[in-house]
Amino acid sequence: MDNLEVFPNNDEIINKAKQFFRDVIAENHVKNTKKLSSVKEFNINPFLNKYLANFLSGNDDVTSIAKALIYPRVLGTSINTSFGANLQKFINTTLEGYGSTTTGMDIEFIDKFDGRRKYCQIKAGPNTINYDDVTTIRTHFKGAINLGRTNGIPIANMDCVVGIFYGEDEEISAFYKTLAEDYTVLVGKDFWYHLTGDPEFYKKLTNGIGEIANEFDGTELLAETIEALSKELKNIDSIEE
Template sequence: MLDKDKILSDAKEWFTESFAKSHIANTEKLINPNEFNINHFTAVYLANFLTGNSSPESIARVLLLPRVLGTSVTTIFGTGIQKFTNEVLGTFGSTTNGIDIEFIDQVDGHRKYCQLKSGPNTINKDDVQTIAGHFTDVIHLSRTNNLRITHQDLIVGVIYGKPQDLSNFYKKITKNHHYPVFIGQEFWHRLTGDPEFYDDLLDAIGSVAVEADFSKEFDEVIKRLAATDQIKELSNHD
């Protein structure tokens, strides 16, 4: 029987150890201006736009916020998806080339061969062809081995998001190649059999966010970045 509590526990542990700690480490190194590709014009403008002045602290803040709340987080989660698969969904691991996990679909009862993706905008044009190629190879192999595998059993599972969030590249997998893409609530429902599991997973990860209060340390990063000669010089040009 599927241990949903263990999946939630493992997901929480993964998010703490592999995501939150990496996020903190990546933030702490941003005390060095060389970590940024600074546009001297827009940095001063954005500092005034955000805070009403272009003090070193204001400039440091507008440099840090996009990295800390945007690209850094996306990169960490995207590169960690394989580790998430191994540590959280390891019991579903597949030995089939091009397939991340295999599981019995709790909605239709058929075995699914799944490639996992992190979010609704994480593939490009080339990825569509790569995914379709892997799935075609699996179908050919199944025929050789007299196994029942249809297009409907080869799926892309997107860990978070909603169907309306899916990029056009994901939609092409279904429209052009006829492979289902299950995202967010539907993916986790099919995996666990629990239509509420996705919400439970978000709650579990949300509890990590509460514990990961980095506000005081972030203020210290701002102060140290603002104290560098490069940022002071940029501020003086206002």
């Protein structure tokens, strides 16, 4: 297990995170939005489509139905799915200076709070693991501890960390709480503080990524996508009266 001593500085992390959001998250968001011009991208619920359209727009014409279908995907599911799916790419590009040589670990870092080396698995948010993930994470942590023992490197349970990119302690799921009984779970601001030593880094990072938002105006793309989907919806019997 090699010692990893060359870490990126905090400004470098922010700049790489901004570039990642611009090149990966935003680009995929645009691509996924364009796909929504086709009815085939939706499982339309005939019991709810007109209700949701009326709830949103006050009428149930095909344009309102298209909006009720598209908005949740564009503003919720699509962007969150994209970030989760590209989490490993974020780790490899933005946190590459912390890359781990230990099987099952995403990064290794010197904790700026207690000065100990941490062996860390990265997760996106406070509700992004399931029951099976708990077993897998435990197995990886036990493997790291055993490997350290073999190599004469003492690794305590507290040195095995689940680092959650965003969220608050009170938001974590029961699965994370189960892991926290034996290992360290660091959420949002706490994770970035232990990683960088800057208690305000989480805010700086989210603000930095927020600056990228000014580069994107999706109103025209949304209007085109809604119009295209509306035309297809006119030809569906379950939509029309």
